[in-house]
Structures are given as C-alpha cells and as structure tokens.
Amino acid sequence: MLGTLDMLHGGGVYHLEKRILRPGAIPVPLHWFMWQSDTTWLSGFVLMGTLYLTGSGTFFLDATKTAMLGYAAVLWSLGGLGAGWVVYDQLWRSALKEKPIVAVSLSLSLLFARCKR
Numbered sequence: 001m002l003g004t005l006d007m008l009h010g011g012g013v014y015h016l017e018k019r020i021l022r023p024g025a026i027p028v029p030l031h032w033f034m035w036q037s038d039t040t041w042l043s044g045f046v047l048m049g050t051l052y053l054t055g056s057g058t059f060f061l062d063a064t065k066t067a068m069l070g071y072a073a074v075l076w077s078l079g080g081l082g083a084g085w086v087v088y089d090q091l092w093r094s095a096l097k098e099k100p101i102v103a104v105s106l107s108l109s110l111l112f113a114r115c116k117r
Helices: 028-053 070-093 100-112
Strands: 003-009 012-018
Touching (some): 070 100
Antiparallel strands (some): 003 012
8 A cells, every 4th residue: 555545525535545456456446436537527518418508509699799599609619619629639649748838838728719700
C-alpha cells in the first residue's frame, strides 16, 4: 500500500488506498469509481437535452438579436459540442501532449475564443 485517503463526497465517506496492482486486477470496491465519471457525463447530457434541446432552442436564442430558428440553434449547439470534442481530442493526441503548458494554453485560448460573424 502506497497511501490512504478518507474523502467525504456526496454524503458518503470513501476510504481510498493507493496500491500497485497487476493489470486487470481491479478490486470490487472500485466498481463505483470506475463508472462514476460515465454516469456524471451521461446524466449531464440527458439534462442538457431535456432542458435545452427539447425546447427548440428557447434558451439559445434572443429574438431581439437573431432570426435563427430553434432547430438551427439546436443543430449549431450539437455541432459545436462535437467539433469541440474532436479538436480537443486531436490536440491532446498530437505531439503537443509532451509540452503540457503549451497544450493547456492552446486549449484555454480555444475555449475562450469568440467567433464573430
């Protein structure tokens, strides 16, 4: 055992132990941690879909600033999510992953960049 940690998160107390294991030997208590990020992402995507996408762009559009239709706003938002994921994934699979300061700086500048029409 390399170390321990007691965490209080989400109303539960988790006792973590850092160990070196042989590949494929995941203890049973780690089953929850293994799926925790996937369920968080999936529930967030479902929530976004229920609140924003089913309202035909109601929350995406300001009628005083655009004439875009609701379905177009939904398609643009989904396209932006997909394109952002592809760009981010390719960035961190490129040679820049060996220079994390550059990669993080580029990631943040792309995240906060504004597109003007």
